[in-house]
Amino acid sequence: MILLAAPVVLPLYFWEYATTAGQTVIGTPIALFAIFLMCLPVWMRRVHACGRPWQVLGLQGGGHWWRGWGMAFVAGIVGVALLYGLQLLLGWAIWVPPDSAVGCYVFEGLLVGFGVGLAEELIFRGWLLYELEQDFTPTIALWGNAIVFAIAHYLRPLSAILATWPQFVGLVLLGAALVWARRIPWRRDRRRSPITTLGPAAGLHGGLVFAYYQVDVNDLVLSTERVPEWMTGIGGNPLAGLLGVGFLMVISGITYAASHRHQRV
Numbered sequence: 001m002i003l004l005a006a007p008v009v010l011p012l013y014f015w016e017y018a019t020t021a022g023q024t025v026i027g028t029p030i031a032l033f034a035i036f037l038m039c040l041p042v043w044m045r046r047v048h049a050c051g052r053p054w055q056v057l058g059l060q061g062g063g064h065w066w067r068g069w070g071m072a073f074v075a076g077i078v079g080v081a082l083l084y085g086l087q088l089l090l091g092w093a094i095w096v097p098p099d100s101a102v103g104c105y106v107f108e109g110l111l112v113g114f115g116v117g118l119a120e121e122l123i124f125r126g127w128l129l130y131e132l133e134q135d136f137t138p139t140i141a142l143w144g145n146a147i148v149f150a151i152a153h154y155l156r157p158l159s160a161i162l163a164t165w166p167q168f169v170g171l172v173l174l175g176a177a178l179v180w181a182r183r184i185p186w187r188r189d190r191r192r193s194p195i196t197t198l199g200p201a202a203g204l205h206g207g208l209v210f211a212y213y214q215v216d217v218n219d220l221v222l223s224t225e226r227v228p229e230w231m232t233g234i235g236g237n238p239l240a241g242l243l244g245v246g247f248l249m250v251i252s253g254i255t256y257a258a259s260h261r262h263q264r265v
Helices: 002-019 027-048 063-090 102-135 138-152 158-163 165-182 199-218 242-259
Strands: 093-095 185-188 194-196 221-223
Touching: 027 102, 063 093, 063 199, 063 221, 063 242, 102 138, 102 165, 102 199, 138 165, 158 165, 165 199, 165 242, 199 242
Parallel strands: none
Antiparallel strands: 093 221, 185 194
């Protein structure tokens, strides 16, 4: 896939980087994902002999998929609202009313939340998790997936890594929560085996992204600096704070319980 993508992606990346001074590089990851989508079913059929690759990767269930996505999307929004609501209640932050462009930000956030949630979940909890589960136990596959997910979102200079190390812990917890969301069964087959979809994982991921996008872009919540940054989030990132990590532990516990109703990890 790298050989196929290089002739298209590299020129696009250098062009985008040059024209935007490195500020906005959107076309390159979209092109990479498009090539990934084209190659994925071929890989699944030839390497794993999957007759229905998209169903194996979690794109099945029809209405059940969308129901799981919608419920998890709302749950993600509620989780972020509770996180910042607690900060407001404790006086650690103040609320700033949104401006007149809030409608545009809501629409943009929905697109970003849906797109990022579905794309990343198809890669990490669809394809990568399936690959790991072919060679490892479900538990090892889960934590391996979560760690790779965290590393992929944490590629930065060593000084930044050391300054924001709690974010890595938060990303691992988020990755684990999304694997458990991926394993939530919506029904069982004739052999009583649970059948799962990518809907809950994509919805939860999308809801978290959407809600945080609104807070971040609209500057809805500002820190009062009454507590250290490591409590609320280093650099304003809740994943890099003790409170955010605590909320992710709660979310992980909920998805763990939901996924273990009919199966064990």
